Amino acid sequence: MASTDVEMRVDIDPDRRWEDLYRLLSRPGPSAGPNFFPGDETKELLHNLIRVLVVGAGGLGCELLKDLTLLGFLNIDVIDMDTIEVTNLNRQFLFRKCDVGQSKAVVAANFINKRVPGASVTPHFCKIQEKDADFYQQFQIIVLGLDSLEARRWMNDMVCSLAQFDDDGNIEPGTNIPMVDGGTEGLAGHVNVIYPFVTPCFECILPLFPPQVNFPMCTLADIPRTPAHCVEWAKQLEWDRVRPFGDDTDLECDDPKHMQWLYETALKRAQQFGIEGVTLKFTQGVAKRIIPAIAATNAIVAAACANEVLKLATAVSRHMSTESGGHYMMYQGGDAIYTNTLSHERKDDCPVCGRKAVKIHVHEDITVAQLIELMKEDSRLRLKNPAISVPADTTSGMKTIYNPHVKSIYERTRENLDHPISSWIRSSGVELTVDDPVMATQKQVLVMFS
Amino acid sequence: MVASKANHSSDRHVISNSERKDRSIRLWGERGQLALEKGHVCVLNATVVATEVLKNLVLPGVGAFTIVDNHRVSEIVMAMVMVMVMAMVMVMVMVMVMAMVMAMVMAMVMVMVKHSERDLGNNFFVTQESIGEPRCHEVMKNLLELNEEVKGHAVNEDACEIIMSNLDFFNDFSCVIVLWERGIPLFLGKAYGMIGLWRNVIPEVCIVESRPEYAKENYRLANPFPELSAFVEKFDLESCRHPYIPLTETTPTPFAFSSPSPSHSFALQALQRWRAEHDGKMPQTGQEKDQFRELLDDFQLAVGKDEENFVEAKALARHAYSPFEIPSEVKAILSDAKAGADSNCQDPFWIIVRALRAFVEGEGGGCLPLSGMLPDMHADTKSYIDLQNIYREQAARDCSHVSARVQQILTSMNQRADVISQAEISLICKNAANIRLVRTRSLQEEYTSPCCDDWGWMLDMPEEFPHYLYVLLRAADRYKALKISLNLATSASSSGCISPGKDPKLALHGHALHTSRSK
Numbered sequence: 003m004a005s006t007d008v009e010m011r012v013d014i015d016p017d018r019r020w021e022d023l024y025r026l027l028s029r030p031g032p033s034a035g036p037n038f039f040p041g042d043e044t045k046e047l048l049h050n051l052i053r054v055l056v057v058g059a060g061g062l063g064c065e066l067l068k069d070l071t072l073l074g075f076l077n078i079d080v081i082d083m084d085t086i087e088v089t090n091l092n093r094q095f096l097f098r099k100c101d102v103g104q105s106k107a108v109v110a111a112n113f114i115n116k117r118v119p120g121a122s123v124t125p126h127f128c129k130i131q132e133k134d135a136d137f138y139q140q141f142q143i144i145v146l147g148l149d150s151l152e153a154r155r156w157m158n159d160m161v162c163s164l165a166q167f168d169d170d171g172n173i174e175p176g177t178n179i180p181m182v183d184g185g186t187e188g189l190a191g192h193v194n195v196i197y198p199f200v201t202p203c204f205e206c207i208l209p210l211f212p213p214q215v216n217f218p219m220c221t222l223a224d225i226p227r228t229p230a231h232c233v234e235w236a237k238q239l240e241w242d243r244v245r246p247f248g249d250d251t252d253l254e255c256d257d258p259k260h261m262q263w264l265y266e267t268a269l270k271r272a273q274q275f276g277i278e279g280v281t282l283k284f285t286q287g288v289a290k291r292i293i294p295a296i297a298a299t300n301a302i303v304a305a306a307c308a309n310e311v312l313k314l315a316t317a318v319s320r321h322m323s324t325e326s327g328g329h330y331m332m333y334q335g336g337d338a339i340y341t342n343t344l345s346h347e348r349k350d351d352c353p354v355c356g357r358k359a360v361k362i363h364v365h366e367d368i369t370v371a372q373l374i375e376l377m378k379e380d381s382r383l384r385l386k387n388p389a390i391s392v393p394a395d396t397t398s399g400m401k402t403i404y405n406p407h408v409k410s411i412y413e414r415t416r417e418n419l420d421h422p423i424s425s426w427i428r429s430s431g432v433e434l435t436v437d438d439p440v441m442a443t444q445k446q447v448l449v450m451f452s
Numbered sequence: 453m454v455a456s457k458a459n460h461s462s463d464r465h466v467i468s469n470s471e472r473k474d475r476s477i478r479l480w481g482e483r484g485q486l487a488l489e490k491g492h493v494c495v496l497n498a499t500v501v502a503t504e505v506l507k508n509l510v511l512p513g514v515g516a517f518t519i520v521d522n523h524r525v526s527e528i529v530m531a532m533v534m535v536m537v538m539a540m541v542m543v544m545v546m547v548m549v550m551a552m553v554m555a556m557v558m559a560m561v562m563v564m565v566k567h568s569e570r571d572l573g574n575n576f577f578v579t580q581e582s583i584g585e586p587r588c589h590e591v592m593k594n595l596l597e598l599n600e601e602v603k604g605h606a607v608n609e610d611a612c613e614i615i616m617s618n619l620d621f622f623n624d625f626s627c628v629i630v631l632w633e634r635g636i637p638l639f640l641g642k643a644y645g646m647i648g649l650w651r652n653v654i655p656e657v658c659i660v661e662s663r664p665e666y667a668k669e670n671y672r673l674a675n676p677f678p679e680l681s682a683f684v685e686k687f688d689l690e691s692c693r694h695p696y697i698p699l700t701e702t703t704p705t706p707f708a709f710s711s712p713s714p715s716h717s718f719a720l721q722a723l724q725r726w727r728a729e730h731d732g733k734m735p736q737t738g739q740e741k742d743q744f745r746e747l748l749d750d751f752q753l754a755v756g757k758d759e760e761n762f763v764e765a766k767a768l769a770r771h772a773y774s775p776f777e778i779p780s781e782v783k784a785i786l787s788d789a790k791a792g793a794d795s796n797c798q799d800p801f802w803i804i805v806r807a808l809r810a811f812v813e814g815e816g817g818g819c820l821p822l823s824g825m826l827p828d829m830h831a832d833t834k835s836y837i838d839l840q841n842i843y844r845e846q847a848a849r850d851c852s853h854v855s856a857r858v859q860q861i862l863t864s865m866n867q868r869a870d871v872i873s874q875a876e877i878s879l880i881c882k883n884a885a886n887i888r889l890v891r892t893r894s895l896q897e898e899y900t901s902p903c904c905d906d907w908g909w910m911l912d913m914p915e916e917f918p919h920y921l922y923v924l925l926r927a928a929d930r931y932k933a934l935k936i937s938l939n940l941a942t943s944a945s946s947s948g949c950i951s952p953g954k955d956p957k958l959a960l961h962g963h964a965l966h967t968s969r970s971k
């Protein structure tokens with residue numbers, strides 16, 4: 003921690019640049035929460051004591067780092083696994099052409115540290131999954147500037163798992179780290195303040211983000227009508243049939259050669275069926291599921307997030323919550339501007355903050371593969387690729403039924419897929435332990451036979 | 453390098469460096485990008501708010517910007533910004549710039565937590581080395597780093613001398629009036645503590661490609677054109693004969709649903725049968741509409757399957773029996789004085805709208821031109837493509853009618869036939885059901901409106917009337933104006949900034965995000 007260093011740098015700051023901010027933080031006001039202490043303590047808290055984690059150094063991340071450091075949050079960590087691409091430059095203003103190919107987190111941190119005197123931004127160029135609970139525990143506030151549902155779900159589960167409870171089931175104060183989740187898509191966006199086990203967690207409101215609807219296979223295979231059908235056919239069916247770059251080469255949408263093959267293959271099919279509109283750009287859009295993104299929407303959403311962080315940190319004003327009129331702000335900038343701040347309910351059977359096993363009802367005869375399919379489709383679970391195990395008389399107390407994540411175990415367990423689940427579960431009411439890439443921790447699933 | 457001054461040979465302008473612009477173009481299209489690249493935005497006062505607006509315009513590639521500001525970095529200035537969009541482009545494309553600026557603006561309204569600024573603590577686009585330098589140059593330099601295609605101009609002059617400084621006397625605001633009269637949109641933004649205000653002052657903006665999330669479309673099911681009827685006839689619903697699938701041993705029912713028929717054919721045929729049984733009338737009462745849906749159920753039963761295309765056909769039923777209503781926004785445009793038969797408005801947009809109106813009243817039989825778009829539906833490839841072509845061909849016929857009307861109007865105005873291109877006409881025809889018009893009040897009207905004096909009561913009911921904020925911000929302006937005119941102290945703490953600590957009403961707003969639109 004570079005806190006002494008930061009203090010020094012703040013002290014030699016010649017220009018009293020925080021004066022406007024201090025005007026907000028120095029005086030009591032009727033909008034402040036009961037925990038607001040106007041004066042030096044709060045300033046000290048902001049500049050030197052609070053450590054904020056910004057997850058994602060993309061469109062939202064760049065804006066967040068700018069806004070947060072200008073709000074006086076000088077100790078920030080930023081984590082992002084991505085490198086800079088040319089297509090980022092229309093909005094990610096901390097990056098220049100010469101930075102293409104470098105780590106977003108590193109370049110963004112360097113830029114901020116150079117531009118904002120006293121700022122100490124620490125970059126982490128890695129996947130969020132590579133960091134453990136000890137890492138995430140260091141922060142007082144976590145801001146999510148992510149574009150992927152999966153990463154959000156993982157972060158949500160990780161942060162919720164950090165909360166600790168006393169014997170009466172009450173949260174140990176300070177162990178539930180508040181999260182501010184921002185998201186944008188074109189001209190629309192949202193800001194959601196999550197206080198684990200107090201407000202609904204991200205998993206509780208997952209139905210607001212319905213899964214992508216896929217085209218029916220028979221349409222792709224036999225009766226394509228639109229250019230998108232042709233691209234999806236090339237991607238989902240023709241690639242696996244032809245394997246144009248060798249049997250071991252999987253489709254990599256970021257590889258221009260692969261994209262060119264997809265485009266040509268889709269174009270040929272479109273011509274064969276008399277369908278118009280397949281271009282390279284269109285193919286990229288469909289295959290990579292590109293979402294339009296501009297600076298302005300990111301600026302709006304990130305700004306709202308940053309203000310929530312300030313309120314959470316200092317209590318200078320009430321943050322978005324159920325009590326203050328809503329914890330979830332939606333923003334629609336498409337047709338003029340519409341925003342609304344609302345509240346959702348916590349879900350009793352939330353697999354993350356419900357604190358109990360999710361109950362699923364199945365027929366006794368189903369196979370392991372069918373059970374896995376059910377867990378993927380279940381609207382509460384929406385798992386991606388679960389590994390499952392049952393309590394057993396082994397040294398670990400568990401026996402793996404199926405695990406696709408570790409190659410050696412996968413080889414050993416994949417034949418189990420076709421076996422009935424009843425080979426492992428003798429009676430109704432057994433708790434399976436599930437490991438899935440969208441979750442940071444293991445989940446319990448209670449299997450009931452019907 | 454993109455030319456900052458737009459000229460009318462727009463077709464020559466080619467989007468360069470398109471990979472960088474990919475994510476923006478996917479939002480507003482190539483024409484939107486071109487419009488932006490022809491735009492020239494002027495800001496008065498390089499405040500944080502203005503700088504944020506410019507950042508969000510420079511990144512996607514606005515043609516040029518001009519900053520008028522005579523402060524040195526770190527001085528204290530009025531937190532008022534004015535943004536003028538001097539987009540000398542065809543009205544019909546200019547829209548996109550507008551839409552965007554409007555979006556961007558919100559950005560700053562929310563972004564900025566502070567008002568009278570110490571630049572370094574607030575403005576990301578000045579640096580420590582900037583202190584003491586002319587702010588317009590510093591901000592310009594740091595913004596231009598973001599996009600080498602953009603041109604920037606800095607004018608180190610007092611914006612307040614260019615426009616007069618007193619917000620409360622806008623009738624003296626000759627500059628504002630000039631802008632209004634020339635049709636140049638003006639945007640005003642302010643930020644105080646946790647509150648912001650944004651005001652669009654738009655004499656008129658016509659939006660052709662409004663890109664709505666759910667585009668309105670008329671499929672003319674209630675009044676099919678001959679080619680559509682002929683297409684539908686080919687599907688023999690009585691015997692469930694699909695026209696493109698020969699009856700063979702392997703396809704015992706021709707509706708073997710590997711080759712489903714488009715939902716349009718069901719909906720239309722059901723409608724035709726219904727009308728044949730009801731003296732040619734459409735289903736009108738609720739009961740009749742239910743009967744009509746039951747008819748579709750019968751067709752479905754005949755096939756004996758719960759098929760996707762029947763589900764779609766039932767969803768289409770409403771379109772089939774209710775004659776298409778021209779959307780109210782479009783109706784308002786068509787009935788605007790500028791679209792009247794005696795209008796002499798020479799603007800290409802309005803000439804085309806006049807032609808559109810003549811088409812609706814004439815050949816269109818009450819309908820707007822078709823867009824030629826057909827949504828995907830459950831059907832075999834050939835049926836779908838054929839139906840798509842039928843709609844496209846009709847759209848082309850509609851458009852040529854509108855073109856002929858445009859030529860008539862141009863002749864009557866003694867204008868050359870080529871002042872309006874076919875491309876412009878096609879674009880409006882294609883978007884006819886979704887064109888939009890934006891006109892706001894002028895600032896003069898706003899500031900001379902007599903009702904202002906009675907608004908104080910709103911302050912007592914902030915929950916019901918979020919406009920109380922507007923009242924407070926107007927009061928703050930007046931207070932500031934009073935102080936300026938009395939030549940009071942202008943130290944940092946008394947520069948007219950109302951901080952949350954001072955005013956309980958303003959502070960109230962910090963409770964939660966709360967926004968409101970007013971007409």
Ligand SMILES: [Zn+2]
Nearest residue numbers: 203206352355
């Ligand atoms: Zn939850």
